[in-house]
Amino acid sequence: MIHFMKCKTKIIILSFLFIFICSGCISDKEEKIYERTDYALGTINKIKIFDHDSKELLDILFERLNDIENKMSVNIENSEISNINNNAGDTPIKVSEETFKLVKKAVNFCELSGGAFDISLGPVIKLWGIGTENQRVPDKSEITKALQLTGYKKIIIDSENQSIFLKDKGMALDLGGIAKGHAADEIKRILEENNVRSAIIDLGGNIIAHGKKTDGTEWKVGIQDPYSERNDYLGILSVSDSTIVTSGAYERFFIENNVRYHHIFDGKTGYPCDNEVMSVTIVSDISEDADALSTACFVLGVEEGMKLIDSLPGTGCIFVTKDNKIYISNELKDKFQLTSGLFTVIG
Amino acid sequence: MRKKELILIGIILIIACGVYGLNIYLNRLDEGHKKTVNIFIEGKLFKSVDIDTYEEVKIDTEYGKNIVLIDRGKVRMKEASCPDNVCVHMGWISKTIQNIVCLPAKVHVEIAGKEEIGEIDAVAK
Amino acid sequence: MQLQNNGNRKIKKTVFMAILLSLALVIGYVEQFIPVPVVVPGVKLGLANIITLTALYFLNFKECLMLVILRVVLTGFFAGNIISMWYSLSGGILSFLVMFLLIRLFKDKLSTVFISITGAFFHNIGQLVVVGIITKSFLVSLGYFPILAVSAVVGGLLTGLCAGKIINVLNHNAFLLDI
Numbered sequence: 169m170i171h172f173m174k175c176k177t178k179i180i181i182l183s184f185l186f187i188f189i190c191s192g193c194i195s196d197k198e199e200k201i202y203e204r205t206d207y208a209l210g211t212i213n214k215i216k217i218f219d220h221d222s223k224e225l226l227d228i229l230f231e232r233l234n235d236i237e238n239k240m241s242v243n244i245e246n247s248e249i250s251n252i253n254n255n256a257g258d259t260p261i262k263v264s265e266e267t268f269k270l271v272k273k274a275v276n277f278c279e280l281s282g283g284a285f286d287i288s289l290g291p292v293i294k295l296w297g298i299g300t301e302n303q304r305v306p307d308k309s310e311i312t313k314a315l316q317l318t319g320y321k322k323i324i325i326d327s328e329n330q331s332i333f334l335k336d337k338g339m340a341l342d343l344g345g346i347a348k349g350h351a352a353d354e355i356k357r358i359l360e361e362n363n364v365r366s367a368i369i370d371l372g373g374n375i376i377a378h379g380k381k382t383d384g385t386e387w388k389v390g391i392q393d394p395y396s397e398r399n400d401y402l403g404i405l406s407v408s409d410s411t412i413v414t415s416g417a418y419e420r421f422f423i424e425n426n427v428r429y430h431h432i433f434d435g436k437t438g439y440p441c442d443n444e445v446m447s448v449t450i451v452s453d454i455s456e457d458a459d460a461l462s463t464a465c466f467v468l469g470v471e472e473g474m475k476l477i478d479s480l481p482g483t484g485c486i487f488v489t490k491d492n493k494i495y496i497s498n499e500l501k502d503k504f505q506l507t508s509g510l511f512t513v514i515g
Numbered sequence: 516m517r518k519k520e521l522i523l524i525g526i527i528l529i530i531a532c533g534v535y536g537l538n539i540y541l542n543r544l545d546e547g548h549k550k551t552v553n554i555f556i557e558g559k560l561f562k563s564v565d566i567d568t569y570e571e572v573k574i575d576t577e578y579g580k581n582i583v584l585i586d587r588g589k590v591r592m593k594e595a596s597c598p599d600n601v602c603v604h605m606g607w608i609s610k611t612i613q614n615i616v617c618l619p620a621k622v623h624v625e626i627a628g629k630e631e632i633g634e635i636d637a638v639a640k
Numbered sequence: 641m642q643l644q645n646n647g648n649r650k651i652k653k654t655v656f657m658a659i660l661l662s663l664a665l666v667i668g669y670v671e672q673f674i675p676v677p678v679v680v681p682g683v684k685l686g687l688a689n690i691i692t693l694t695a696l697y698f699l700n701f702k703e704c705l706m707l708v709i710l711r712v713v714l715t716g717f718f719a720g721n722i723i724s725m726w727y728s729l730s731g732g733i734l735s736f737l738v739m740f741l742l743i744r745l746f747k748d749k750l751s752t753v754f755i756s757i758t759g760a761f762f763h764n765i766g767q768l769v770v771v772g773i774i775t776k777s778f779l780v781s782l783g784y785f786p787i788l789a790v791s792a793v794v795g796g797l798l799t800g801l802c803a804g805k806i807i808n809v810l811n812h813n814a815f816l817l818d819i
Contacts, residue, residue, distance in 0.1 A: 205614075205623065206558040212616050212623060301598050373640035381636070390638040398605055399613045399638045412639040419640065422599075449639055520754050524793050527761055531789035538783050 202226060208233035209348055210243065211372030215355070218366040218382045225362055229355055233371075236351045239267055240343050242290065249341050253290060257337025260326055268330045271323070273456060274346050278320035281464035281476065286435040290340025291317040296440075298431045299420040305429060311438040318435060348374045349459025352411055356455070373419070375412040376455060393508055394418045394446045394488055402488070402508035405500070411455040415462035416447030416488075432466050443469045449486040450477070451500060457483065470495050550611065550628030552590050554583055557621045566590065566609075566626060579620035590624055592617060656816065657695075657703065661711055664691040668715035668728075685795050686763040688715075688728075692736055693756055693803040696743050698816060708736045726774075731766035735759040752807065756800030760792040 203216040204226045215229055239248045248263045255261050263271075274287045291314040297303045306314075322335040334341065343350075348371050356376055359367055365379040368387060377387035386408045390401025394416055405412060417440075421430035434441040448465045452458040461483065465473030470487045477485040477497050484500035494513045496504055506513055550566040556576060564570050564585050571593065572583040581602070584593040589609040592602040595617050602617035608626065615624040667688045674685055688711060695704045712732050716725025739759040742750060768788065772781035810816050 204558075205555065205625065207618075207621065210618075212614075212618070368636050370637050373638075375637045375639045377636070387637070388635040390635045392638055392640040398640065399608075399610075401635065401638050404635055405639075414639045416640070517751070520751065520757065523754055523757055527757070527789050527793055531786040534782060534789070535786040538779075538786070541779060541782070 204230065206230050206233075209237045209351055209372065210241065211348075213372060214370040216368045217359070217364055218368075220362060220364045220367075225358075225364075229358060232354050232358060233351055236266075236347065236354065239264060240270070240347050240350075242340070242342055242344075249343060252332050252334060253340040256334035256339040260324065260329065260331035260333035262329055262331045265330065268325075268332070270343065270346065270350050270456070271332055271341070272325055272327075274343065274460060275320055275323055275325065277346070277457075277460040277464060281461075281468065283320065283435050284467035284472075285345060285460050285464035286318065286320050287341050287343055287345065288318045288320045288323060288334075288339060289433050289435055290342040291315075291338060292433055292435075292438050293342050293344070293431075294340065296429070296433075298422060298429060298440075303422045303429075305424055315438040318438075345463040346456055346460045348372060349411075349413065349455040349457070352376045352455035352459075356411075373414060374455065374459065377407045377410050377412065380408045390507075391449050391486060391488075392416065392418070392447065393510075395510075402511055403486075403494070403504055403506045405449075405451065405486075406503050406505070407451065410451050410453055411458045412449060412451050413455065413458040413462045414447055414449040415466045417441075417445070417466075418447065432463060434467055441467045443467075444489045444491070445469060445473075445487060446490050447488045448473065449488075451484040451486075451503075453482055461485075550626050552583075552585050553625045553627050555623050555625070566628070574620070574622055576620065579617070579622075581617055581620050581622050583615075583622075583624055590615065590626065592624070595620060652815065653699075653703070657699070657707060660691050660695055661707060661714075664688045664707070664711040665714055665718070667691065668711065669718065685791070686731060686735070686760050687795065687799060688732070689735060689739075689756060689759050689763060689796075690799045690803045690806070692732070693739060693752060693759065693799065694806050694810070696736075696739055697807050698810065701740060704736065704740065705733075708732045726770050727767040730770045731763035734766035735761075735763035738762045751800070752804035753797060753800030756803060757793055757796030760796030760799065761789065764788040764792045 202221060202223070202225070203214065205212060205214040207213070208230060213233060215226060217225065238244055241247050242249055242253065244250060248261070248267045252261045252263070271287070277285050278287060292311070295306050295310060295314045317336055317338040317340070322339060323341070324333040324335060326333065352369065352371055352374055355369055355371075356378060359378055366382050367376075367378040369376040369378065373392075375389050377389055380386055386406040389405045389407060389412050391403050391405065392398070392414060393400045393402040395418075415432055417428065417430040417432065419431065421428050423429070430440045432441050433439070445466050448462055450458040450462045450465065452461070461477070461480075465476065465485055465487070468476060470489060473485065473487065474495065474497060477483050484497045486497070486500060486504060487495040488511070489495070492511050494506070494511050496513060552564045552566050553560055554562045554564070554572055554574070556574060561574065562572055564572065566585060566588055568585060569587060570585045572585070574581040574583070580594070580596040581592060582594040584591050589607040591607045592605065592615050595602050597617055597619040602615050602622075605615050608615055611626045611628055613626065617623070667690065671685055671687050691711065692704065692708055695707050699707070709729070712725060712728045715728065739755050742755050742758060768781040768785060771784065772778040
């Protein structure tokens with residue numbers, strides 16, 4: 169046998185090999201799912217990221233949620249919203265750009281929905297106390313008194329000073345119908361800034377289906393069956409890059425004398441909204457809109473609600489009525505698949 | 516193709532069939548639950564229990580008292596000191612997408628494990 | 641004249657190995673685009689065994705081993721898929737060793753097709769071992785084994801026939817007479 173290789177060549181080849189062996193030891197990014205569940209905004213939130221592997225990102229996201237809660241919760245004494253409420257009828261309160269923008273947008277939705285969505289129902293919400301230990305059915309007189317302290321038209325927005333002023337003393341804002349939506353949009357913004365293209369987020373039931381699944385298929389989001397256990401669904405929506413928000417009479421309620429009192433109020437009567445709607449689901453690409461619209465459509469009812477949604481491009485809705493019928497807006501018809509035989513899809 | 520080659524091919528194919536059969540057998544064994552119940556207090560993992568066992572987990576914190584019951588493939592909140600007992604009324608859960616939450620006590624219970632086929636990614640509520 | 645002959649031999653060998661290596665690289669490149677019946681990324685058919693087999697009939701152990709390693713490393717480098725390089729390395733070396741032994745022990749008693757099918761079989765075993773290590777689950781490897789075994793038979797048959805033809809032609813070519 170002829171000694172074929174010179175020492176130099178051997179060394180070169182061996183070093184070549186060495187480099188490649190080392191590269192093999194750096195493991196390929198496994199598909200790791202990064203998820204965390206934690207409390208914020210008064211509810212439980214789950215963030216599941218599929219194509220990004222940093223714990224720091226999850227930290228940032230939950231911090232953002234806490235930050236928003238600190239600014240906007242009525243249950244936190246020093247939040248900006250509490251400040252506005254405490255100074256109702258007295259002084260305008262300058263707020264952060266974030267809060268200002270959100271209140272402004274919320275008021276726009278109040279106008280758009282003719283008051284079906286109303287962020288000034290704070291006094292009514294507090295009076296009934298649904299979801300707290302103090303929940304009760306108040307007297308008619310109490311309700312009338314509280315109603316006098318509501319009305320989105322009495323919210324004075326000063327763009328120059330970035331301040332919000334509530335005209336009458338005793339008025340109170342409650343952003344419960346849009347805060348989660350705002351939080352969801354913030355989460356989406358941060359995900360996009362970090363090049364995340366596949367994530368699913370559940371903020372107390374508000375779903376953000378960000379991008380698509382890692383295999384390229386659309387997310388499958390179930391719609392809660394109003395009559396069944398939590399997480400039982402009556403149908404599935406196939407979506408990508410969408411937000412899905414449901415408002416339902418089954419979420420927070422108490423029953424007294426066989427009557428169900430739930431947490432979605434009719435701003436005209438001061439009572440929980442009592443129409444044919446059991447739940448309404450809004451699908452949109454902006455969570456703030458979906459959040460506000462879900463409350464608005466619930467109060468508006470199927471006919472008016474459907475009209476409103478049809479007038480808004482890129483938004484779809486699914487109504488579930490008390491007689492087990494389902495009404496779907498046109499854009500969602502081929503994205504929705506009914507799975508429960510107890511309901512009928514009307515149109 | 517002569518005899519030797521055919522014999523070789525035959526042997527390889529027999530081995531392949533054997534392994535195939537082995538796979539089917541092994542997969543049947545693998546069908547078992549292998550799910551764990553994770554109990555969190557204030558967002559931090561408190562205890563992990565195999566869902567296939569029978570165990571009562573007692574939780575006693577400044578936020579409240581709870582008892583989580585794991586019973587061979589399903590979990591429920593047996594008792595809770597919270598006023599409305601919503602968590603108790605949630606009943607049994609057994610799928611990875613379900614969870615039980617007791618907000619006042621800051622307790623939540625999840626099921627982790629192999630995702631079932633056809634399961635959805637989230638439920639809008 | 642001994643010296644000159646040795647010089648000639650060396651040059652011829654170098655040229656021969658270079659040709660084999662380039663052919664192996666081209667085959668390796670083209671092979672990427674042939675769909676494989678397995679969902680694991682990076683698993684390949686092992687067509688480059690044609691080259692390994694041919695080399696085994698004309699070159700010694702060290703030279704063939706070097707060819708195998710070089711071809712695997714360079715193909716991995718050009719393809720950009722590091723993981724698949726490990727599959728090829730494992731499969732390539734294992735199949736090389738097995739084929740080398742078979743030829744050493746049974747030269748001329750076994751056809752190239754026979755050796756090639758065996759080589760392909762062990763090439764796949766080598767790949768599956770790496771799959772098992774990477775996925776940390778030999779169950780996964782076992783799962784893919786049956787279908788890869790069948791494809792080894794088919795692939796081995798093909799490469800065996802090709803290699804056989806090539807070796808035939810080379811044997812009758814004066815170029816390699818004194819290697």
